[in-house]
Amino acid sequence: MKEQLAEVLDSYKGERGAVIPILQKVQEKLGYLPEEAVKEVARFLRTSESVIYGIATFYAQFRFTRPGEHQLKVCLGTACHVRGGELIMDTAQRELGVEPGGTTSDYKFSLERVACFGCCALAPVAVIDKTVHSRMSPSKVKQLLDSYH
Ligand code: FES
Structure with a gap:
């Protein structure tokens, strides 16, 4: 370093x-x-x-904790919220065992909440690294995370 x-x-x-x-x-x-x-x-x-x-700390772009190898971002903007974004976030939190803003102890995943990805028609949306996953469901979250193990 x-x-x-x-x-x-x-x-x-x-x-x-x-x-x-x-x-x-x-x-x-x-x-x-x-x-x-x-x-x-x-x-x-x-x-x-x-x-x-x-x-x-004034700028949201800076982070002070080591990020995970993969970053899972769950949208909680209005469109995603209405279509179950909270459930997606709850599932991600449970599966990873971390809160939004946290990183798993093996540094494999970081979890973040996002206000809107700008693709509301695909709600609820989650993005892992740079790949957008549309119309998420709790089971899709599990499958998605499993595919990285
Ligand atoms: S509110 Fe989720 S992509 Fe816009």
Whole structure:
């Protein structure tokens, strides 16, 4: 991790105001912003960790926990909610044993809730990695997760 971090920070030498691009690049390399990375970025930008956390937590794009190998996102927007999105989420939570925002202990899956994927006609929708799964049902959630084991 140290080398990847140094590589990112080296490419931003002389651009000390570039907090967001630096954090984006670090997250791109590491998959998330671990405490150690935030500490290094703060040192590089000659500011405090709390300033970096203050900025990073403002943006939903940054995550501070290690993501799973696969990311399951369940839509809970209006169209999906009306068509049983909560049931899809409940099933995913039960199957994976994690809450939304959580990652399984084997780091295989992360679970997230999403407000709308923009494909409401396919509701209820779940996306795993970049693949959209339409008209989900609890049994489809189980099949889907089983197919990754
Ligand atoms: S509400 Fe789920 S895709 Fe739009």
